[in-house]
Amino acid sequence: xxxxxxxxxxxxxxxxxxxxxxxxxxxxxxxxxxxxxxxxxxxxxxxxxxxxxxxxxxxxxxxxxxxxxxxxxxxxxxxxxxxxxxxxxxxxxxxxxxxxxxxxxxxxxxxxxxxxxxxxxxxxxxxxxxxxxxxxxxxxxxxxxxxxxxxxxxxxxxxxxxxxxxxxxxxxxxxxxxxxxxxxxxxxxxxxxxxxxxxxxxxxxxxxxxxxxxxxxxxxxxxxxxxxxxxxxxxxxxxxxxxxxxxxxxxxxxxxxxxxxxxxxxxxxxxxxxxxxxxxxxxxxxxxxxx
Amino acid sequence: xxxxxxxxxxxxxxxxxxxxxxxxxxxxxxxxxxxxxxxxxxxxxxxxxxxxxxxxxxxxxxxxxxxxxxxxxxxxxxxxxxxxxxxxxxxxxxxxxxxxxxxxxxxxxxxxxxxxxxxxxxxxxxxxxxxxxxxxxxxxxxxxxxxxxxxxxxxxxxxxxxxxxxxxxxxxxxxxxxxxxxxxxxxxxxxxxxxxxxxxxxxxxxxxxxxxxxxxxxxxxxxxxxxxxxxxxxxxxxxxxxxxxxxxxxxxxxxxxxxxxxxxxxxxxxxxxxxxxxxxxxxxxxxxxxxxxxxxxx
Numbered sequence: 001x002x003x004x005x006x007x008x009x010x011x012x013x014x015x016x017x018x019x020x021x022x023x024x025x026x027x028x029x030x031x032x033x034x035x036x037x038x039x040x041x042x043x044x045x046x047x048x049x050x051x052x053x054x055x056x057x058x059x060x061x062x063x064x065x066x067x068x069x070x071x072x073x074x075x076x077x078x079x080x081x082x083x084x085x086x087x088x089x090x091x092x093x094x095x096x097x098x099x100x101x102x103x104x105x106x107x108x109x110x111x112x113x114x115x116x117x118x119x120x121x122x123x124x125x126x127x128x129x130x131x132x133x134x135x136x137x138x139x140x141x142x143x144x145x146x147x148x149x150x151x152x153x154x155x156x157x158x159x160x161x162x163x164x165x166x167x168x169x170x171x172x173x174x175x176x177x178x179x180x181x182x183x184x185x186x187x188x189x190x191x192x193x194x195x196x197x198x199x200x201x202x203x204x205x206x207x208x209x210x211x212x213x214x215x216x217x218x219x220x221x222x223x224x225x226x227x228x229x230x231x232x233x234x235x236x237x238x239x240x241x242x243x244x245x246x247x248x249x250x251x252x253x254x255x256x257x258x259x260x261x262x263x264x265x266x267x268x269x270x271x272x273x274x275x276x277x278x279x280x281x282x283x284x285x286x287x288x289x290x291x
Numbered sequence: 292x293x294x295x296x297x298x299x300x301x302x303x304x305x306x307x308x309x310x311x312x313x314x315x316x317x318x319x320x321x322x323x324x325x326x327x328x329x330x331x332x333x334x335x336x337x338x339x340x341x342x343x344x345x346x347x348x349x350x351x352x353x354x355x356x357x358x359x360x361x362x363x364x365x366x367x368x369x370x371x372x373x374x375x376x377x378x379x380x381x382x383x384x385x386x387x388x389x390x391x392x393x394x395x396x397x398x399x400x401x402x403x404x405x406x407x408x409x410x411x412x413x414x415x416x417x418x419x420x421x422x423x424x425x426x427x428x429x430x431x432x433x434x435x436x437x438x439x440x441x442x443x444x445x446x447x448x449x450x451x452x453x454x455x456x457x458x459x460x461x462x463x464x465x466x467x468x469x470x471x472x473x474x475x476x477x478x479x480x481x482x483x484x485x486x487x488x489x490x491x492x493x494x495x496x497x498x499x500x501x502x503x504x505x506x507x508x509x510x511x512x513x514x515x516x517x518x519x520x521x522x523x524x525x526x527x528x529x530x531x532x533x534x535x536x537x538x539x540x541x542x543x544x545x546x547x548x549x550x551x552x553x554x555x556x557x558x559x560x561x562x563x564x565x566x567x568x569x570x571x572x573x574x575x576x577x578x579x580x581x582x583x584x585x586x587x588x589x
Contacts, residue, residue: 001412001413001480001483001487001493001496002487003413003493004493005415007409007413007493008409008413008415008418009409009415011405011406011408011409011413011497012405012406012409012410012421014401014402014405014406014462015402015403015405015406015425015462015463015464015465015468016406016421016424016425017462018402018459018461018462018463018464019424019425019428019463019465021443021462022436022440022458022459022462022463023428023431023436023463024424024428025439025443026435026436026437026438026439026440026443027428027431027435027436027439029438029439029442030435030436030438030439033438033439040442085329086329089322089325089326089329090326092322094319094322094323094326097326100326100329100330102572102576102580103330103333103334104329104330104333105580106333106334106337106569106572107333107336108583109518109522109568109569109572109579109583110522110565110568110569111521111522111524111539111540111543111564111565111568112522112524113524113540113543113544113561113564114539114540114543114560114561114562114564114565115336115337115340115561115565117340117543117547117557117558117560117561118336118337118339118340118343118558118561119336121339121340121343121554121557121558122336122339127351127352127354127356129339129356132354132355132356136355163332163333163336168583171580171583171584172584175584224432224433224434226434226525227524227525230524230528231524231544231547245432245434248434249434249437249525252437252438252441253441253529258438258442261438262435262438264434265432265434265435265438266435268432268434268435269431269432269435272430272432273430276430
């Protein structure tokens with residue numbers, strides 16, 4: 001197509017302005033701010049590595065980091081196993097299967113703050129339906145206070161986050177499953193391989209590139225988790241459920257420590273960036289594999 | 292003898308068919324059992340949410356809890372909704388959310404389709420560089436940019452307006468650009484050549500050929516952007532302080548702080564904020580799922 005020399009630049013101009021003003025610019029400012037003491041009202045004061053040194057020596061930071069790792073350790077396997085199961089279930093040719101597929105995906109599109117409200121009600125200590133079921137049907141004498149309990153708050157958040165997230169990973173797994181040639185299963189069935197054998201010797205190996213890709217994006221999701229913490233516990237009790245992204249928000253906008261928060265944000269970006277880099281390298285292999 | 296033989300073979304044949312059908316039935320009914328168990332887990336919080344909103348205050352805290360609400364088809368069934376809607380201003384918040392999400396989504400259509408068109412159909416210096424820049428910056432977590440962005444909005448005097456909720460979203464529409472670029476790349480060159488012969492300008496080709504032809508892709512992008520912006524939590528919480536300007540997500544947050552344990556009201560607010568998206572999802576599921584599968588939310 002023939003066009004004027006500056007025409008394409010005019011077409012991409014709004015988007016490029018957006019990238020510079022709302023992504024690159026702020027990132028550069030945050031990188032700089034991470035080396036300063038900055039409390040909004042006073043101008044930033046250069047601290048060199050001060051914030052990073054504080055971060056390493058700060059007990060709360062390590063608690064938050066441990067929380068984030070624990071959340072990730074529950075969230076990632078939870079999401080991956082359940083979404084794979086769901087994908088295999090909705091990959092069957094059965095009447096009404098599209099209905100189930102659509103239903104499983106539903107939580108993913110709803111607002112976390114809204115569904116978090118009903119989960120808070122389900123988890124409520126005295127009148128919550130979960131504890132009612134536990135005490136009356138499973139004979140648990142003394143069920144935990146879930147969101148108000150320092151051991152259970154974080155796993156509870158992870159459960160809600162898993163419930164809301166699995167629909168997305170299910171879709172990607174489903175695409176992967178549908179890419180496996182049916183002839184492979186037919187050949188295996190003729191050779192007398194059981195369904196279990198087919199799963200471990202055909203499905204899992206052929207799905208492995210997609211599985212790794214899903215693993216990476218799920219880890220990134222876990223590290224960036226914010227809304228579920230914000231809406232359900234606010235990091236409590238006593239920081240027991242504070243995760244990294246929420247800790248950044250708290251430092252920046254509750255405590256007004258912009259510099260320290262920026263250093264934390266840089267740390268988060270490092271982790272997410274590394275994970276993304278790996279997944280991009282992998283995506284190339286994934287495409288080759290599909291061919 | 293022969294008749295005997297034939298009947299016995301008939302019965303074995305029928306038995307075989309019968310047992311095959313039984314096995315099939317067993318298999319598929321087992322499949323449905325699992326499907327329904329997962330479906331119930333998925334849907335239960337929504338059912339519980341709706342059920343609680345249709346209960347009277349006493350029934351909410353009664354044990355054992357019941358799924359069938361006591362006000363169902365009784366007088367005052369919709370009381371919680373009426374109260375939330377009228378006395379707690381959720382009608383206003385819903386309209387605000389529609390406005391913000393709609394404006395951001397329309398904005399994304401404009402910027403993403405323009406940039407996507409240039410990246411798909413024009414050759415220019417730096418096109419690869421700018422495209423890579425656009426995609427690679429999407430990995431920057433919002434926690435990194437939000438602090439400087441907040442200070443920028445304060446400088447611009449945009450605090451407590453909708454501009455911070457709309458402008459960043461539609462100016463940096465990376466996924467939308469990516470998606471439309473892919474779509475625009477599939478438009479046959481012959482169409483473009485015919486238009487050029489007719490003397491169409493570049494802008495006319497964009498507006499009169501590419502935009503109309505890509506209505507399905509644009510619909511997808513619109514819905515994804517709308518859902519994203521409707522559900523946005525962090526920016527409304529940071530930027531909006533005037534009660535009248537609240538969106539539903541921040542409406543719920545503040546409501547929770549003020550009326551902690553009034554579950555019927557709180558959950559009525561939650562239903563109100565979730566319902567529009569569920570309706571959109573039911574009617575445009577194909578577009579929503581397809582769009583999210585290719586681009587992901589956020």
